[in-house]
Amino acid sequence: MNIDNLKMFCAVVEEGSITQAAKKGYVSQPAVTKQIRQLENVYGAALFDRSENKLILTEAGKVLYPYAKEMVLHYQKSKDAIQYLLEEQDIKLNVGASLTIGEYILPELLKRYLNSHENIKFHLALSNTPDILAKLKMNEIDVALVEGMLEKDKEDQELLTEKFSEDDLVLVTSYDHRWKDRTEINLEELTEEKMIWREAISGTRGLVEHYLHERGVLVNIQASIELGSLQAIKSSVEAGLGISILPKLTIAKELKYSLLREVKIKNFYLKRDLYVVRKKTRFSQAGLDPFVDYIKKSSDIPK
Structure with a gap:
């Protein structure tokens, strides 16, 4: 042959x-x-x-x-x-990641990994979770790092899905918002403010909407703006155009430099699971297994 x-x-x-x-x-x-x-x-x-x-x-x-x-x-x-x-040539790993993971987790993780694996080269593809999983199934990438997978994807017999971390979803306001002196607010008070949302296909938005719907709050939420990027949402909240519920790992710098404020919601507990996903195959791409092991064990990722 x-x-x-x-x-x-x-x-x-x-x-x-x-x-x-x-x-x-x-x-x-x-x-x-x-x-x-x-x-x-x-x-x-x-x-x-x-x-x-x-x-x-x-x-x-x-x-x-x-x-x-x-x-x-x-x-x-x-x-x-x-x-x-034989260490005779560099190995290229094609990594796909959802936008949040690609922007807020991967850069530092890859930097540390490359310090001890100089013969590994990475090619990154960033998109929403459904697009990244589609690329994985078409063999366009070797591994996917995603959040908010649908149940049908988790149960897909073609895929090996492993949770490697989780992230809290928190309420953020402008730093001088009227709630700044409150220890916490009640969930129903969200209806007093305008909410800034990600686009409708966002997995994080779907998770938040489902949570609020189950508690009878969503129907009274005032939508202010719908934006396609986290950075645009953070800038809009900072400018006082509304409030938002965002992954905590995406607002670390804004909280550190007092650009945004996290406001606690009474009895509000909402997390996203983060997954590393591979196709089930007898032979994996060279260098892939050590990289996946590093991701699952890395102290650089919030657990």
Whole structure:
């Protein structure tokens, strides 16, 4: 079996044409056609229907494609593993993270990890949790660091999900807000202020809304602004445009420098679990297991 033929087959499927696959691989069209023919001879079946000047996967091609992707992936992993063992080349780990983790946990964590693992290179992808998990399932990343996973994702048999930390959700106001001298407020008092929310698809917002809804408070909450970034929310709260409930790890600097104030809510206990997620596979990417172990044991992450 020629692994290059499998790679080219995958490229043709993904590019949608032999011409585009040839351009991407810097080879001639006849060379690509030859590789596909060789693969068809190995399997004894046509992999593409070439009628009507269109290139369409046959049923045999559809069956082969996921196997081919997996074989190419594991071939590369095997090469990486040997080179990592021999310390002859750097290993690249593709890490995906939700925005909060990517902005507030990963920078310091990676800095410390790289101090003792100089032959590891990281490529980071930041997005919301659903997008990051989708990238993991498509093998675009090696590991995902996310929060607020849906139950269906936690129970996905394709994924190995491990909690590595948790984070409190807290109420923040401007530093000179009228509640500044209060030891705590009652949950119902939230309805007296305008709430600044993340966008509707935010997992954190969904968690807060569910909590407030169960206690009969959400229906009376006044929405002030809906913003797409935590930094924008913090700036708006600081300016006195409203209040917000945010992950505590994201406001450490603002609390330290008296830009925002945390206000306690009586009997309010709300946490987010943070997860490290991998695909279940017999062979993991070289260097991945030590990195995951470091994340789970790291004292740099709030527990």
